[in-house]
Amino acid sequence: MPHSSLFAKSPPRPSARVIGAGVAGLTAAFELARRGAEVELIERGESPGRGCSFYAGGMLAPWCEGESAEPLIVRLGQEALTYWTQTIPVAKRAGSLVVAPARDKPELARFARRTSAHEAIESDSITVLEPDLAGRFDRALFFAQEAHLDPRAAVAELGRRLAAMPNVTLRFGSATAPNRNVDWSLDCRGLAARDALPDLRGVKGEMLVLETHEIALSRPVRLLHPRWPIYIVPRGSGRFMLGATMIENERAGHVTARSAMELLNAAYALHPAFAEAEIVEFGSDLRPAFPDNLPRIRKNGRTLYINGLFRHGFLLAPALARMAAEIVFANAVFPEVMDADQRERQTV
């Protein structure tokens, strides 16, 4: 039928405004743009990823997170592994290692019981994986499928990709949206969206960056401790990110002496060489979280609020961006993140 092709409509090209260029906004904008939408990304800061994404650990560890997070996080988080190694290939897939000081060994058993996709390894295998940890721990859990990335490099790469797309307009340093009608608005402002999402709260996190060339690690290492579990993520060039505290406190921007002490203590417990490391940076910000610490895509007319990524920004953003795009393009429904209360839905 010749005229059928003549009159065939090209698929609709929705227009969307994404507000907020943290990892949630950047991935959502990129997902919409690569599916053909006209995208305008607005960010009040001068460059992408300067909110709490800036202080993220960058561990892509869905199975480890399953220790304290709900199964939804483990499931959605697995999408991040392909996303950050193939779509935006900035992650290194070298697994992650979980260790405990000798006296806190019961913590390792508990961690193993509550997680999956790990292998219990002993001293010899630890040495093969991380030669610098030789002789320091006699048991560990190895999560071979997990990955890690440098959050600042990841948002920069997303920013570059977006800037190169003809159907994307980037507006940095502007808090207000131009008065132009768009089909969809995606509010990815994080904690700044409290005006619209009153049940959002901030959970303070503190991190620090150390530099030492005396020790090398190939993958994130989690040090279990009953009071303050801590992780160390290698960032390359002798830099290590240590994080992160979790405090129900909404005063951002400062690191307490106690937190600094805890973070440094944990680093020292992992390897004494960290005692000689140089302190490069202390940082702190607030993670946006809902009361159940689970993410939401809340739909209000043609506005989507993507929020509550809590301590799982880089882990959850790819799945949430995909869902948001499917809502925009295909009116899809995802009850697991769109209901007001996921847990209550489960119990009903």
Next chain:
Amino acid sequence: MQDAREDSWQVYGTTLSSRLLVGTAQYPSPKILSDAIRASEAEIVTVSLRRESGGSGAGQTFWSLIRELGVRVLPNTAGCHTVKEAVTTAEMAREVFDTPWVKLEVISDDDTLAPDVIGLVEAARILSRDGFQVFPYTTEDLGIAGKLIEAGCEILMPWGAPIGSGRGLNNPYGLRAMRAHFADVPLVVDAGIGTPSHAAAAMELGYDAILLNTAIAKAGDPVVMARAFARSVEAGRLARLADPMEPRDMAAPSTPVIGRAFTAA
């Protein structure tokens, strides 16, 4: 025997029916925290001011969540190492939570989290004089317990085992002696409880209530564990009221052996 349905206990003039007090730290999320508190049927929750708040505007969302639970708040001085720190924290808590109650912890060292009982007595004296109603976290030492009573405490909270250890009742003899010695003082086992059977055992010793946090918060399913503790505390209390049998060394058959119709060939 007291009627179990009207069973209640009193502290500082407040009558309470729940015999389980729970802490609010270390839960996977505020939502699970509030579901677990409801499941525990606790009437009192302890909150730590030190780490979580400490300033104006800090952690307001978290506090309003606790307030919404409609339970009594018992602020604690967790993590305080000196008398001065504990007193300052208590004063701050009184302002934030508008209550004279304080669970007084003076910790001797971070590794054991053992109470510094000497500092504890001194801080209890200062705070009681200042109008506080002090719930001291102490050991089973009877001499110290006496000094805490002299200092103005109307309740004693000995440990079962070190904080967060989950080892249960390390010294049942000491706890029993304390119960016998302070027959008229409300006694609460605070810290060290790991499983519901530990809580039931403490209640069977005649303790008035149990205070715990980690055993619920760090369970795989805190809400279900909270329910388990509510039942075990009730079971232990009922057992105490019901006057348990005495254990004996030899078997005591519940049916007569002699004259059985059938015996083994």
